[in-house]
Amino acid sequence: MTMLPPPSPKKLGLVIDLDICVGCHACAVACKEWNDGGQFGPLPDENPYGKEPLSVWFNRVHTYEVETQDNGKPPMTVHFPRSCLHCETPDCVTVCPTGASYKRAEDGIVLVDEDKCIGCQLCAWACPYGAREFSEQRGVMQKCTLCIDRIYNETLDEIDRQPACVMACPTRARHFGDLGDADSAVSKLVAERGGYDLMPEMGYKPVNKYLPPRERRDGCPSKVATPQEEKVDFSTASPLLRWMDKLLSR
């Protein structure tokens, strides 16, 4: 059923802290590893060791350079993980002709039913965030499941019931929780740090939020900018060294 469900009180999603992401791609690799063997896998690699490998990933990490307004400061480098934002009103769900693309009424997770998907790829065309990647080998669309087979998995310890990308992040730049609950840790983080939506002008109301990088400190421009000539004072050195200096300076 590709009609959107009424807005759910529970909105599961991610909060990504661009201030501390170091761009190590651990989230992307952990995602690929879990989902390749998980319920929504495999994530096939076409020609993996060949000239032009092609492969499905649910999470991709970009790197941007931001020119700061203040000319004295060096540009900011920002690492930027990009995955499905589990939007509240996404077109990727409503364009689906088969009912394969759907948004769960209970927690807002956007999923693809791979047994119904005909591989028309219209949902990928409708997504401005590039969250969906078509698998040529399987003939169906694949996307982030918010690790639904982890977060509700009662065979895992409670502490492990989080998306693989969140578990893997070595800097804790990724947080998982209920963004529909104003008292949840993630909602508080978003409120405190001014978390924002990507491309709000598209009107899809993403659930996932990004925390802005903090302004960089001044750095030490004098140290970096002007390398000074090295000067050594031999006047206080031993006579042998003074003689050596004289000899070598000739």
Next chain:
Amino acid sequence: MHPALSVIFFTAVSGTGYGLLFLLGLILAADALLFSRAQALIVLATGSVFAAAGLSASLFHLGQPQRAWRALSQWRNSWLSREGVAALLSFAPVFALGFALWRDAAASTLRACAIVLAVMAVITVCCTAKIYTSLKTVHAWHNAYVLPGYLLFGLLGGAAWLWALAAMTGADDALVQRDLPVLVAVLAAACAMLKRFYWRFIDTTRHAATVESATGLGRYGAVRSVEAPHTEENYLTREMGFALARKHAATLRVIALVLFAVLPVALALPALIFRSTTLAIIHASVTALCVTAGIFVERWLFFAEAKHVVMLYYGSEHTRMSANLVYRR
């Protein structure tokens, strides 16, 4: 956007087929005796074969074509689903009209079938266009020029083929040597005008989103992509980052204009002036082929020139990457 041959064939050929069916419906509704039963049946068969061939071609774009029947279920919200339903329903008046013609039914029955056929043809082509215009992510598709374009090009293709079929089956002289060439010339001019406006629109306007709004980093200053997430192509850069066409877009636009507008007008005018049956047959057949080729080029450009907003994430740096890949091949 990657111009997949299956989708180009689907929109171009089914559009022409429905254009032919629409014109046949209109003519039979106005004057049931203008065509003989055999002539009407030939036009009906050609139109429905075109429509069916185009629709079948769309199945080749699917990853799981054996599940295509599932696409009929979500007509309440999906334009692709509506298109499928409308396309299937449009064959009801095709068969009804065919049966009525074959059994020599009364003029009122013929007229009723013809009107339903014309309406269903318009609805189906509108649904095809809406598949593309409903995508807010593609600026070149999400605008007011696209729907009229699909309708006009469907009509132009249909008119050109109707002229060729009418000339070849020896239809009424006034129709073959006056009405249809005039219709083809007028539609060709209208398509050329619309395309000029459309091309000016996509050349001078941009999608509202920017790399700054896509990343949310615009508050600090200009954002530049310095490293893509992957060194080789992925599905997104292959499907949405098709840059090859833009290099030759200007030349291809001229080729399209010549094929679907200049040549048809140049071929229709002598047919109007000299009023010869042989000349009409030759000119009408060549026009039908030119128009069809022109629609293919126009449709190829419609996909290839369209930029998807997701490419903002890959920045200008990606264009270099894909350009290198293209030249390396």
